[in-house]
Amino acid sequence: MAVGIRMKRRVVDKYADRRRNKNIVGAKGHGGRYNMEDSDGEVFARVEELAHLPNMSVKGRNLRSSIKQSEKRFARREENDSELSSWRMRRSVVSKDVGRERKSFFGVRKERGKDVDAAKKGKAGDARLFAGKPLRAMRKVADEDFSDYEHNGGDFYRRRERSMKTEASAGKIRLKRRKFDVELAEDSPRCDAESVELEKHAVTKDGENQISEQKPIRRPTRVLDKTGKKIRVQTKAMEKGSTETSVSKKTTRRVIKIDPYDISNKRLDDGVPKSDISVEKETVVSMNAQFRAIQPSAGILSFVEENLLGRRRLIELQNAGYNVKLSAPLDNTPFSSATDREKIEDNVFRNKLEFFAAAKMSSSFPSPTLPEIAFAGRSNVGKSSLLNALTRQWGVVRVSDKPGLTQTINFFKLASKLCLVDLPGYGFAYAKEEVKENWEELVKEFVSTRVGLQRVCLLVDTKWGMKARDLELIELMERSKTPYQIVLTKTDIAFPIDVARRAMQIQENLKNNKSIIDPVMMVSSKSGAGIRTLRNVLAKIARFVKP
Numbered sequence: 371m372a373v374g375i376r377m378k379r380r381v382v383d384k385y386a387d388r389r390r391n392k393n394i395v396g397a398k399g400h401g402g403r404y405n406m407e408d409s410d411g412e413v414f415a416r417v418e419e420l421a422h423l424p425n426m427s428v429k430g431r432n433l434r435s436s437i438k439q440s441e442k443r444f445a446r447r448e449e450n451d452s453e454l455s456s457w458r459m460r461r462s463v464v465s466k467d468v469g470r471e472r473k474s475f476f477g478v479r480k481e482r483g484k485d486v487d488a489a490k491k492g493k494a495g496d497a498r499l500f501a502g503k504p505l506r507a508m509r510k511v512a513d514e515d516f517s518d519y520e521h522n523g524g525d526f527y528r529r530r531e532r533s534m535k536t537e538a539s540a541g542k543i544r545l546k547r548r549k550f551d552v553e554l555a556e557d558s559p560r561c562d563a564e565s566v567e568l569e570k571h572a573v574t575k576d577g578e579n580q581i582s583e584q585k586p587i588r589r590p591t592r593v594l595d596k597t598g599k600k601i602r603v604q605t606k607a608m609e610k611g612s613t614e615t616s617v618s619k620k621t622t623r624r625v626i627k628i629d630p631y632d633i634s635n636k637r638l639d640d641g642v643p644k645s646d647i648s649v650e651k652e653t654v655v656s657m658n659a660q661f662r663a664i665q666p667s668a669g670i671l672s673f674v675e676e677n678l679l680g681r682r683r684l685i686e687l688q689n690a691g692y693n694v695k696l697s698a699p700l701d702n703t704p705f706s707s708a709t710d711r712e713k714i715e716d717n718v719f720r721n722k723l724e725f726f727a728a729a730k731m732s733s734s735f736p737s738p739t740l741p742e743i744a745f746a747g748r749s750n751v752g753k754s755s756l757l758n759a760l761t762r763q764w765g766v767v768r769v770s771d772k773p774g775l776t777q778t779i780n781f782f783k784l785a786s787k788l789c790l791v792d793l794p795g796y797g798f799a800y801a802k803e804e805v806k807e808n809w810e811e812l813v814k815e816f817v818s819t820r821v822g823l824q825r826v827c828l829l830v831d832t833k834w835g836m837k838a839r840d841l842e843l844i845e846l847m848e849r850s851k852t853p854y855q856i857v858l859t860k861t862d863i864a865f866p867i868d869v870a871r872r873a874m875q876i877q878e879n880l881k882n883n884k885s886i887i888d889p890v891m892m893v894s895s896k897s898g899a900g901i902r903t904l905r906n907v908l909a910k911i912a913r914f915v916k917p
């Protein structure tokens with residue numbers, strides 16, 4: 371049935387002219403080749419489209435019956451001329467709207483069953499059945515005044531959208547029209563009272579739109595003043611035709627200042643007293659200014675320069691003889707051969723790094739047979755990365771840019787000479803609060819009670835400096851007399867001068883501490899800067915291992 375309907379529609383569309391004058395008398399064939407005959411026995415349609423239809427089991431009988439029905443309906447319509455002309459008009463409208471309806475053909479067909487009865491009753495229904503397609507469009511069309519389609523090219527949807535516009539926009543259109551009328555009136559000598567009235571109305575109704583209309587036309591020109599100097603003059607052509615000349619003033623640009631320290635995300639005038647803002651601003655700025663005011667010692671500055679610490683240009687590293695294609699290039703000897711590059715100085719860090727224990731609680735700590743160096747610090751500060759960089763065994767210790775990757779105390783040994791302990795970080799981390807609290811307690815317990823612990827490397831991010839949690843741990847280590855050394859990490863993302871300032875700042879702040887070991891180390895696991903120095907400092911601990 372569905373195929374019959376579809377075929378009929380196509381035939382009707384293609385051969386509408388012939389069909390009006392002749393009667394369809396029969397249809398022959400089946401499947402992809404299906405011929406229909408008119409009253410003169412002429413074959414007028416060869417419907418090859420059927421070959422593309424999904425349902426190939428449709429019998430010719432079904433097709434024939436549906437075609438006959440169509441033919442009957444058409445004959446009946448032709449009897450009445452006025453009805454036919456109305457149908458033609460509707461059909462032309464539909465054929466222009468089909469673009470949208472065709473896409474939803476199968477959806478439309480669903481409605482067909484419901485519409486058949488209703489269709490029989492009226493003209494619109496006939497057309498609907500005959501056209502056999504855009505039912506929805508046809509239904510709309512049947513309710514509309516067709517004359518409009520003749521004018522606007524039958525764009526049904528456009529017309530409908532326009533009618534759905536809000537009152538406000540409609541008002542604007544009206545006003546625009548008025549404005550247009552007024553302009554016309556101004557241009558023409560026949561400026562009658564009505565147009566003046568309209569103009570007034572337009573101004574009062576939509577001030578904003580109309581103000582732009584009244585704006586004077588500025589024509590800047592340059593003229594000579596009395597002394598013969600060129601000055602800029604503007605001639606304003608006002609609405610009433612009067613001209614006014616004035617010396618142009620310097621235009622002042624309005625600058626809106628945004629306070630970079632205001633994180634309240636509030637407007638200044640919403641109740642916050644101005645005095646409070648200024649106090650807050652002052653304290654923040656002064657902290658920053660304090661840092662900028664730090665004068666690093668000559669020793670620190672020369673160390674930074676010698677080790678190429680801080681953010682450096684690639685060309686600078688290349689000129690210094692480093693191969694920037696290698697990982698941690700500054701940890702290599704400049705202008706060295708390939709074999710030299712692989713070597714670490716002859717110390718404990720040349721040995722293979724081996725993981726041997728992980729502990730979530732103090733009872734599972736391994737027995738302290740080796741001297742231990744622990745790496746502590748905030749989450750994501752680069753503890754695990756530093757272990758890899760020191761041994762140049764990338765990938766042995768897992769690292770991540772997500773804070774909180776290391777959640778257990780991990781023990782690594784270097785050929786039974788030294789034990790490196792990777793501690794979980796404290797501060798912000800992607801982990802549950804209680805889990806975090808657990809591991810922070812564990813870290814505190816480890817650094818304050820562990821017997822074999824020779825040194826704690828307290829890692830501090832160069833960019834952010836020391837935070838309250840770091841100071842807390844320092845206090846704990848001071849109380850438990852655990853030797854610790856500050857290591858500035860990620861120096862490659864700060865300016866060299868800021869690296870030096872940070873080192874100086876920390877050194878100054880902690881100069882009265884007893885358990886701290888000088889100097890403040892500066893490293894970058896990424897560029898390899900300062901790694902060799904740290905390696906040499908830490909390797910001394912392994913020397914004192916008892917055989």
Ligand SMILES: Nc1nc2c(ncn2[C@@H]2O[C@H](COP(=O)(O)OP(=O)(O)OP(=O)(O)O)[C@@H](O)[C@H]2O)c(=O)[nH]1
Pocket residue numbers: 747748749750751752753754755756768769770771772773774775776777793794795796859860861862863893894895896897
């Ligand atoms: N630019 C730069 N990035 C670094 C450096 N060291 C580590 N990172 C990056 O910092 C991120 C964190 O490194 P991790 O070594 O996992 O830090 P962590 O302190 O072990 O972190 P937790 O295990 O979560 O406590 C990683 O994305 C590293 O690539 C460095 O020297 N320079």
Ligand SMILES: [Mg+2]
Pocket residue numbers: 753754755768769775776792
């Ligand atoms: Mg880690």
